Amino acid sequence: MKQTRKRRILIVDDSEMNREILTGILEDEYDIVEAEDGKKAIAIMEEGLYSFSIVLLDITMPELDGFGVLQVMQQRNWLKELPVIIISAETSNEYIGHAYEMGVSDYFSRPFDARIVNTRVRNTIALFERDYIDQVTGGGNRKEFIRRVSRSLKEMPAKTDYVLLFFNIKNFKAVNELLGVGGGDKLLCWFYQRIIYSRFAPIDTSRIESDHFACLIEARNLDYDYLTEFCNFNYGKEKRKMHIYSTCGIYYIQENDVSVTGMIDRAKLAKGYITDEYLKPYAIFKSDMKDTYVDEMEICSEFEEGIEKQEFQVFYQPVVDAKTGKIVSAEALVRWFHEQKGFISPGQFIPALEKGGYISELDRYMIEKVTGCLDQRRAEKKRFVPVSVNLSWMDFYDENMLEWIVRGLKKNNQNEQKIRFEITETSLAAIGENHTRMLMHLKENGAEILLDDFGNGYSSFGMLQDYDFDILKMDISFVRNIGVNKKSESILRAIIDMAHQLGIRLVAEGAETEEQVAFLRANGCDYIQGYYYYKPMPENEFLQLLDEGK
Template sequence: MKRRCIMKDINITDIKEKLDKNIKKNQNLKGKVKLATKVFENAIEGIVITDKNAFIEWANPAFTKITGYTVEEVIGKKPSILKSNKHNKDFYKKMWHALINEGKWAGEIWNRRRNGEAYPEWLTIMAVKDEYGNTTKYISVFNDLTKLKRNEDDLNYKTYYDALTDLPNRLLYTDRLKDSIHIAKENDNKVAVMFLDIDDFKKVNEGLGHIIGDVLLKKVAERLNSVVKKGNTVARMSGDEFMILCPSYKNEQSIINEVNKILKVFNDPFDVEEHKVYITASIGISLYPEDGVDSNTLIKNAHSAMYKSKEYSGKKYTWYRPNMNKKAEERLILENDMQYALINEEFSLYYQPKVDSKTNKIVSLEALIRWNHPTKGMISPGAFIPVAEESGFILLLGEWILKKACKDIKEINEKVKSKITVSVNLSAKQFESNNILNTVDLAIDDAKIKPNLLDLEVTETTAMKNERNAFNIMNELKNRGMSLSIDDFGTGYSSLNYLKRVPSNTIKIDKSFIDNIAIKKCDATIVKSLITMCHSLGKNVVAEGVETKEQLEMLKEFGCNQIQGYIYAPPLPLEEIKEMIIKQE
């Protein structure tokens, strides 16, 4: 009896332990199920579980958020309700082949939301198999790629399109040109490349501001896009430079027709805010295969031709010719050499005296730039000044000339008793820059001279451009104590009324009027009348380019105040002109 009781106790204990283990196991299993459910419900990925026949049994909240379908709407249906029709049968055939043979498929797929919107997703499908290897369910996990695709599109747009004008940029233009060359090579076609540059666009930015300039560029882009032939590409390269690609054309006349359409858009003014802006453009054209067989060469050659258009007055487009590159290379070398010349002190100032017609004494000097190149020797100002003007280097060079002339005139005045002034030519770009007043002030302060020792010469043509602005600057300079001269007077189209209004101290009569006064009565009459008028307006008169005694005597007789020219001296280095002034005293 006792033995049986003990056996029963042992059995009960074993059973209890087993029950405890099972309870714990069930609790762990429930915990895992609960955890798995929580993960599924809170996952940002959409999750769908189907049976072996692909009928939906369950979906998580993320599925609803992404697709717009509730779980109740899709249970018992197949995932094909999401089908976008963007993929063909072969796509789905390959998907099922992978699932059946490998138990897994992953890839990018386009599906459709409940609202009809197609969207991209990254989908992974896994087959769930039992212990016998039979598929019992499929689990699908997917991520919505819409935002990622949008970011990719934005990045792609920023890479290939110009942010200001929405036109293709240099990179996309070059890609399209390469494709066009490849196609043309296979089909024996021809390709045309046009390089367009807006003339004097910098003046728009300086005069009206960069915001107006940007709006103008957008309007130019719109007009260009509206007139080019369908299939041609308009691109913005940089700044005010545009390019047009004609991937195929019949003959040169068809290109001329396209160019004329493009140039015509500049006939009418551009309405930019309250301004009506008139601009022109210059175009260079290169052709495949005649002018190059690769994109870089064709673009470079069209660029060279465009610059040639700017040189030809009134001609707005130019075909590329082989000798243009040589000139472009020479120009580039000259631009680089000028930069080095300024650093290496290859530039110097020569001075030509202006002589008082009554006392025959030097009263002023005109500063003239000279360049002694280490290998080419003396380079004529006529060869490098226009290049400096076009490239913008004239601003740096002009600043150097101002500073050097102010220091030199201080040195001269310290050696002599009489007051000697110096005249410095202001280039059109200098005069039109926003910084001209500051540049002049710094030169005077740096040399520690009085402003009345400096005379600034501006050509008649420069002073007539944007008259109101020009006169404001001239008055500001006069108010600072400097004197102003109108250079090359008579070569422009100024009127007597203009002569009356221009705020200058001095008028310089151009050499072209002086040359024939001794042999042509009409020229002598013009010069005499001009001197008389200037005096009546309280202006000093200087005659330029005086070379003969006859010219000198007539000018003295007409009452010309100062004489400048080879009759007295050519432009001389500082030491020689200094010695000349000292000797006269």
């Protein structure tokens, strides 16, 4: 295994003496790059942003001072990728508070105390990198792999000497059922270590998602006979030994290539072209493969830019009280208005983002937008109603995402019941028993949980037995069969009655006709969501309805 490379620090200070002191304190543990002013610092970061683990930034400098540097970093969205500690002799609350508002992580003052400098730098890097750690293997996650490989490729003189491998453990769901979740996690850790210590001598390795792994290697280390042997292996002790198969997609990196995300996508795409996974468990990406995958790959590669440009908009579909027709809540729905391509259907981009591992980032964006809207209404003392945000099944495999949600719940006054979370019945079945405990953890911290598409799957009623939901959203197929299918109407009545006996409220989705609405009212349904009342609409139109008392 290769020796771990030192993390790199950018020190920005117009005082040569200050730079020398800080370098002397930190150089044993870190590689140091120096900039004598703000403009030079910006130029260095433009050349290689991902080369640095942290920036130590003096505030008082001529021409472009530290606040000016922070403003540029904000505008270019760099602070998401790079923590900053400011250096200042000024320690007033107003001064330091302004720095925190601009996005700095910490500060220390002059004269420098070596112990304080080392501790704060170490702690800030560790806290920042927590979002880049895979909770199962303890190694880097997808985001960290992309970050590190991007940095490595920038420093490599010939990118064509390198290859990206994408591994998938076959039938892992069956392994999980046999060994249990804990046993399955042990296999994932074991396979991760198996890659690291293999003859591939990987430069970088990460679990990308679920049972998928990626590694960057030198092309000269790729032996196809060894790869075939590597993909088939025995796991476990004598009494519980099992034979495990894996497959591998291979992407040879080109000069002036696509992003690392695109490389992962292409290696993953190649894996889908394996014809006999037992005799030849690998496939090499070829250019004619990409046409079948270009849309999904483009969606993933353009997603982060779309977030930065605010191309994703929150639309709200009101939910009304069945008796009064008054708006009592809403569902937040995402819409993508691409700068060049125009409107992209959620049915196209959401599955692509789930496959690419970006869906949790989109869900976080939606939660931030909805929370921000509701907080503003509250601050302005205007009427607001609870809004539900959809969670993907993938969110429950991201502990950092769930911890972030819980922190938000604890921060806000949940007596207001401003934000709710929806999960579909299909997603709940997919995440398994271990991860549904996390769903209940959200509820314990004050969130209201809605089970969407209820009645769509075979396990609907078992879920009501196992979990406490606040609201059920009946599958749209039941509502559409009102006036058409008497059996569906009988089932609807039974569901409404059963839910009320369990103390659960009901939302009927997809109501479009007066006949459907009349039936739902007559049979005691609590809430109705559908085009009969309101279509999904932009935020300003929704808020206008609230202002009008609708």
